[in-house]
Amino acid sequence: MADGTTPAKLGAGATMSRLAVIGAAVAAMAGGFAYAGGWLSPGTLTPARLVDQFERDNGVHAGFRRNHAKGVCVGGFFEGSGEASGLSKAQIFARGRVPVIGRFALAGGQPYAADAAVTVRSMALRFTLPDGEEWRTGMNDIPVFAVSTPQGFYDQLVASRPDAATGKPDPARMKAFLDRHPETARAVAAIKAATPSSGFADSTFNSLDAFRFVNADGVSTPVRWATVPVGPATSETPAQTAQTDKNYLFDALIAAIGQHPLQWRLVVTIGQPGDPTDDATIAWPAGRRTVDAGTLTIDHIEGEATGPCRDLNFDPLVLPAGIEPSDDPLLSARSAAYAQSFTRRAGEARQPSAVATPARTEGQNS
Numbered sequence: 613m614a615d616g617t618t619p620a621k622l623g624a625g626a627t628m629s630r631l632a633v634i635g636a637a638v639a640a641m642a643g644g645f646a647y648a649g650g651w652l653s654p655g656t657l658t659p660a661r662l663v664d665q666f667e668r669d670n671g672v673h674a675g676f677r678r679n680h681a682k683g684v685c686v687g688g689f690f691e692g693s694g695e696a697s698g699l700s701k702a703q704i705f706a707r708g709r710v711p712v713i714g715r716f717a718l719a720g721g722q723p724y725a726a727d728a729a730v731t732v733r734s735m736a737l738r739f740t741l742p743d744g745e746e747w748r749t750g751m752n753d754i755p756v757f758a759v760s761t762p763q764g765f766y767d768q769l770v771a772s773r774p775d776a777a778t779g780k781p782d783p784a785r786m787k788a789f790l791d792r793h794p795e796t797a798r799a800v801a802a803i804k805a806a807t808p809s810s811g812f813a814d815s816t817f818n819s820l821d822a823f824r825f826v827n828a829d830g831v832s833t834p835v836r837w838a839t840v841p842v843g844p845a846t847s848e849t850p851a852q853t854a855q856t857d858k859n860y861l862f863d864a865l866i867a868a869i870g871q872h873p874l875q876w877r878l879v880v881t882i883g884q885p886g887d888p889t890d891d892a893t894i895a896w897p898a899g900r901r902t903v904d905a906g907t908l909t910i911d912h913i914e915g916e917a918t919g920p921c922r923d924l925n926f927d928p929l930v931l932p933a934g935i936e937p938s939d940d941p942l943l944s945a946r947s948a949a950y951a952q953s954f955t956r957r958a959g960e961a962r963q964p965s966a967v968a969t970p971a972r973t974e975g976q977n978s
């Protein structure tokens with residue numbers, strides 16, 4: 613050693629006990645990973661098992677989201693009206709403008725699926741607040757979600773797996789699943805009863821999960837929110853249904869943004885005592901008080917291939933101070949599964965999107 617002293621030699625017993633300590637530390641670490649990965653508890657639902665089941669149902673499409681795989685990345689801004697600032701201290705609800713990155717998508721794990729009116733449409737948004745905080749949210753165009761728990765979601769994926777012979781879900785397996793999940797049977801009936809609008813641009817997108825707004829005095833209020841188109845909504849026409857363009861919904865969206873900015877109001881619905889915050893299959897009663905929190909303007913296409921969305925995870929638990937999760941069990945499962953899906957696609961080569969986009973399409977007025 614530099615000071616000329618020689619370290620005392622360890623006896624065989626001391627060496628063995630040090631090695632044993634190191635071995636135990638390594639084993640504990642390996643055990644930790646095995647626990648986190650669900651290998652020690654084959655019956656437990658883990659984020660990896662959820663995402664594995666998406667891959668079993670859809671195949672592995674390298675580089676794509678495992679759900680809502682077909683989509684297009686867009687951008688614009690949000691202008692707060694100030695009307696929700698008494699409910700939440702989040703900066704976004706003060707008056708003023710913040711930049712937004714968004715993604716329109718179709719639910720399902722098939723990135724090259726043909727557009728269809730009955731497929732669930734989604735809008736995901738990332739707001740960047742002046743203080744550097746972010747708010748990320750993903751919304752669907754359906755009135756309620758089909759399942760109320762992560763296990764229900766997994767069971768639904770298993771029941772939906774296409775049969776090798778027919779390429780379609782086995783009706784007997786689906787019936788058995790619905791018999792075990794009456795809440796899903798009720799929710800699916802409500803979803804089927806809703807008429808799809810003519811496209812992304814005139815769809816209303818719902819948070820479905822409940823959250824809590826917390827104001828400057830610490831008062832916490834249960835809420836759900838929706839983006840509601842500023843212009844009128846029309847139903848899908850027979851001509852749309854009959855067309856053969858596999859991308860007709862996305863093509864129409866991209867063409868519309870090329871012509872003029874698209875706008876939605878962010879409408880916050882305030883829950884009353886007794887309104888469920890832990891069950892996304894149940895709609896809150898009609899007539900609840902709503903607040904118009906501001907206007908979202910989407911004025912350009914970022915492009916799915918070159919835009920920022922591929923490396924953006926619209927994790928519903930990325931929330932600014934003033935917005936908090938509710939007791940809905942779907943929220944933490946979503947956050948964990950999106951991270952799993954993100955990690956898988958981030959390690960894969962980028963594949964071309966089915967949706968062709970100009971490099972960056974600015975709206976006329978932006």
Ligand code: HEM
Pocket residue numbers: 662663676677678679680683715716717734735736749750751752757761762765818819820821892924925926942945946949950953954
């Ligand atoms: C346990 C329940 C759920 C699971 C396991 C699940 C799973 C997933 C996964 C794996 C993705 C792909 C994420 C990525 O790679 O970035 C995704 C996307 C998405 N999910 Fe869910 N989801 C669930 C519930 C919900 C609910 C309740 C909503 C409510 C609106 C929702 C809305 C969305 C949206 C909008 C996207 C697309 C985000 C984007 O465009 O990047 N999901 N989901």
